[in-house]
Amino acid sequence: MSDVQTAPAREGFPTARPDGFPASIMLSFLATAGLFYVNIMAAIVDGLVSGLGLSDSAAGDIGAANIYGAAFGALIAVFFVKNVPWRPLAVICLLGLIAIDLGSIFITSAEVLILVRLAHGITGGLLVGVSYAVIARSGKVDRTFGVLLFVQFGLGGLGVMVLPRLVPIYGTAPLFLALALFSAAALAMLPFLDRYPPKKKLAIKHGGVAWTPLLMTLAAIFIFQAANMGLLAYIIRLGIDYGLERNYVSTALGLATWVALAGPGVVIVVGKKYGRFPVLFAGMGLTLAGTAMFHLSAHPAAYMLANCGTGITWGAVMAYLLAMASQFDGAGRTAAAAGFVSKLGLASGPFAAGKLLAAGYGFSGLINAALIGLALSTIVTLLPARRLDREKTDG
Secondary structure, three states, X not given: OOOEOOOOOEOOEOOEOOXXXXXXXXXXXXXXHOOHHHHOHHHHHHHHHHHXXXXXXXXXXXXXXXXXXXXXXXXXXXXXXXXXXXXXXXXXXXXXXXXXXXXXXXXXXXXXXXXXXXXXXXXXHHHHHHHHHHHHHOOOHHHHHHHXXXXXXXXXXXXXXXXHHHHHHHOOHHHHHHHHHHHHHHHXXXXXXXXXXXXXXXXXXXXXXXXXHHHHHHHHHHHHHHHHHHHHOOHHHHHHHOOOOHHHXXXXXXXXXXXXXXXXXXXXXXXXXXXXXXXXXXXXXXXXHHHHHHHXXXXXXXXXXXXXXXHHHHHHHHHHHHHHXXXXXXXXXXXXXXXXXXXXXXXXXXXXXXXXXXXXXXXXXXXXXXXXXXXXXXXXXXXXXXXXXXXXXXX
16 A cells, blocks of 8 residues: 555645555654654753853753743643544644744844743644644554654754854854754645544553553653753763763764664554564663763763663653554544653753753763662653553554
8 A cells, every 4th residue: 555645635645554654754753843842952052051151050941931931831732632633733833933933043142042942832732732643643643652752863863963163153153053944844744644534442451541651751751851851951061061072972963863864763563562562672772781881981982872872772661652552532632741741850950950950960970860860760651551561452
């Protein structure tokens, strides 16, 4: 069967087959547009410090405000995704993101940027929540979330490799222009997506929500995202603090992000063939090992390996966690809830990391804090994964 429908399905547009691979790619761009700044957060934080002269703590606060706004927007989506037409809402969100990103180029005040990026986050979070709900209605949830992480890591790697080199020359303009261009690309793809109405039935057995594994899955998402993002937001600053050259740091981070495509690639190819528990068990173990290796960042090879290892496992683990959360509701509300919790974790990480650095714990203390969070996340990840494997449900 072709991935493009043989007859126009809507308003004269040939739409991609709802569960086809092209649809997975376009849905991934749509979901990524609302949160692409997270994938280049290290470049943004570094750009705010080196381009505008802000402190590490102030730059972290701006990044945190952006993601806290996204968490609030994703929370709003939980209550709207079942009944509100998703396509017009996505158009409004994308146009809003483009306008806010272009306006951010001309702002130099940290206080004003916090408010503006908070508004950006709310808009983007609403878009992500809606996108996750639509993905939950597609026929290939695990694969689509794998493609989503593949897109984020691939283009994020390009961003962190290129953008830090442009900031000393052009200031923060390249950062916000990159975000606006990505939203424009997602907007161009939107007409070719199918309708994706809510499903009539739940995606789990026995007809009701199993609250314990759902809440554990959401907790795992929050802790995992907070621990990883708290470190990633300052990963460029960390490398420089350990004595590495700026050009090496940005190149290493970009290359590592591309290597990390292997993580979501595993999800795309393997899916649930072997169950989620074995993959998550191995992924969390490698995440802990890679994070601990950041203590050796004074050695360029160790810094590169640590970024590669944690990047690979981040993509794989998050794809599985988001797919797990989507199984609890046919309309996509639990998937939208996962988007909210994910953004809350992504925001809390840089915020807490900035405070740790301001308190004088240094980057070594930041690494240790991330390790503690990841160890806790491992525990609350594996229990619901084992239960869902036993259920053998198809999300």
